[in-house]
Amino acid sequence: MDGEYGLKRHFNGDAARLLGGMIREFHPGFDVDGYASEVEGRIPGKELKDRVLVLAEGLRGRLPQDYNEALVILVALLGDELAEGEGMFNNGWYLMPVARFVEEYGLKTPAESLDALVEITRRHTAEYAVRPFIEQWYDLTMPRLAEFACHPSHNVRRLASEGTRPRLPWARTLTRFVHDPDPVLRILDTLHDDPSDYVRKSVANNLNDISRDNPEIALAAARRWLLASSGPGTSWTVKHGLRTLVKKGNQEALEILGVTGGEHVKVARFDVSPRSVILGDFVTIRVDLRNTDQKTHTVAVDYVVHHVRKGGRSIPKVFKLTTLELAGGERRTVEKIHPIREVQTRRYYPGEHVIDIQVNGLVLASDRFDLDL
Incomplete structure (x- = not known):
C-alpha cells in the first residue's frame, strides 16, 4: 500500500466485514452486518486515522463492555506472527483498528493492554498505540519497553524502538523525548546491531529523529555505537541514522562516516x-x-x-x-x-x-x- 492515501482507502465497509467475520469466530453474537453498515456510513470524508477510529469505535459498541473480556476476543483472532520482510500494512493491515482499540480504551488497565500490544505488534504494529501509555504510564511502560528490546521476536524488539521515536510520522510528537532523548537511547543501545534489518531500520530512523532536535547527543550515540561494534549492522544503522545531518553538511557527522576532504x-x-x-x-x-x-x-x-x-x-x-x-x-x-x-x-x-x-x-x-x- 502506497502511503497514507493508499492505506486509507482500505478502511471501509469491506474491512469491517473482514474483521467482523474474524471476530464472530470467537464471539458468535457479533453483528457483522451492522458493523459494516455503521462503518460505511461514517467514513466518507475522513482520513486514515479517523477511519481507523470509526472501526475501533464500532468494535467498542459490539464487543463485551468489560474491556478485558473484549481484549481476550481480539487477541484470539490475531493469527500467525509476521516473518521478517512481511509488511505490517500489507499482510496485517486489517488489524490497525485492533491496535487503535487498545490505544483508545485500554489506558485504565495498562498492564493488560501492554501485554496485548506485544501480541498485536507481532502481527501488525503497536508503534502508535503504545505512545499514550508512555505519556500516561511512563514509569510502568518504559521498563516494559526495555524488556521488549531483548525479546526473541524481531517485531517486539522493533516496537521498543519505533514506539519511542520522538517524531514518528502520523503520530503526536513525544515532547519529553525531544527535550531529553536519553531514555530512548538506553533502549537503542541494545538494538543498534540487531540481527534484524527491520529492527535496525527503526533504530536508524529513531536516531535520525533525535538528530533533528539534539544533534550533539545523536552524534555522541553514533560514536559510542561504532566503538562498541564495528560490524556492518551498526555501520549501516549509523549511516542511515545520521542522514539528515549529512544532508545539512554537518562536518562531524561526515567525519564519523569517513567522509572528508x-x-x-x-x-x-x-x-x-x-x-x-x-x-x-x-x-x-x-x-x-x-x-x-x-x-x-x-x-x-x-x-x-x-x-x-x-x-x-x-x-x-x-x-x-x-x-x-x-x-x-x-x-x-x-x-x-x-x-x-x-x-x-x-x-x-x-x-x-x-x-x-x-x-x-x-x-x-x-x-x-x-x-x-
Missing part, C-alpha cells in the same frame, strides 16, 4: 537538462567532479532542488546523489535522472527551479530549469 573537490562542469519541462517530465543532472588534492578522498555528493511554492518563494529539498572515492587528481562524471512528479508530500508550482550541487555539505555549483504546468 570536500574542500579539495571542485566542480569542473555542472548542468541540468532540458532547460524547460512540464509536470511528469524528467531532468538530467550531470556534474564533473575533480579532486585537486594528491590524496584520495571519500566524498558525499548531494543535490538540492529549490521547489517553487505558491507565491513564488522556494523550499529546498536535499536528494542523495552518490558517495564516491576520488583518487588524487581524479576527475569523475556523475549523472542522475530526477523525475518532476508530484508525490504525497510535495506539489509543484510553475517557475524557475534552482538545483545546487553540494559536496560534503558545501554548495559548489548551481543550475536551473523552468517548470510549466
Whole structure:
C-alpha cells in the first residue's frame, strides 16, 4: 500500500466485514452486518486515522463492555506472527483498528493492554498505540519497553524502538523525548546491531529523529555505537541514522562516516537538462567532479532542488546523489535522472527551479530549469 492515501482507502465497509467475520469466530453474537453498515456510513470524508477510529469505535459498541473480556476476543483472532520482510500494512493491515482499540480504551488497565500490544505488534504494529501509555504510564511502560528490546521476536524488539521515536510520522510528537532523548537511547543501545534489518531500520530512523532536535547527543550515540561494534549492522544503522545531518553538511557527522576532504573537490562542469519541462517530465543532472588534492578522498555528493511554492518563494529539498572515492587528481562524471512528479508530500508550482550541487555539505555549483504546468 502506497502511503497514507493508499492505506486509507482500505478502511471501509469491506474491512469491517473482514474483521467482523474474524471476530464472530470467537464471539458468535457479533453483528457483522451492522458493523459494516455503521462503518460505511461514517467514513466518507475522513482520513486514515479517523477511519481507523470509526472501526475501533464500532468494535467498542459490539464487543463485551468489560474491556478485558473484549481484549481476550481480539487477541484470539490475531493469527500467525509476521516473518521478517512481511509488511505490517500489507499482510496485517486489517488489524490497525485492533491496535487503535487498545490505544483508545485500554489506558485504565495498562498492564493488560501492554501485554496485548506485544501480541498485536507481532502481527501488525503497536508503534502508535503504545505512545499514550508512555505519556500516561511512563514509569510502568518504559521498563516494559526495555524488556521488549531483548525479546526473541524481531517485531517486539522493533516496537521498543519505533514506539519511542520522538517524531514518528502520523503520530503526536513525544515532547519529553525531544527535550531529553536519553531514555530512548538506553533502549537503542541494545538494538543498534540487531540481527534484524527491520529492527535496525527503526533504530536508524529513531536516531535520525533525535538528530533533528539534539544533534550533539545523536552524534555522541553514533560514536559510542561504532566503538562498541564495528560490524556492518551498526555501520549501516549509523549511516542511515545520521542522514539528515549529512544532508545539512554537518562536518562531524561526515567525519564519523569517513567522509572528508570536500574542500579539495571542485566542480569542473555542472548542468541540468532540458532547460524547460512540464509536470511528469524528467531532468538530467550531470556534474564533473575533480579532486585537486594528491590524496584520495571519500566524498558525499548531494543535490538540492529549490521547489517553487505558491507565491513564488522556494523550499529546498536535499536528494542523495552518490558517495564516491576520488583518487588524487581524479576527475569523475556523475549523472542522475530526477523525475518532476508530484508525490504525497510535495506539489509543484510553475517557475524557475534552482538545483545546487553540494559536496560534503558545501554548495559548489548551481543550475536551473523552468517548470510549466
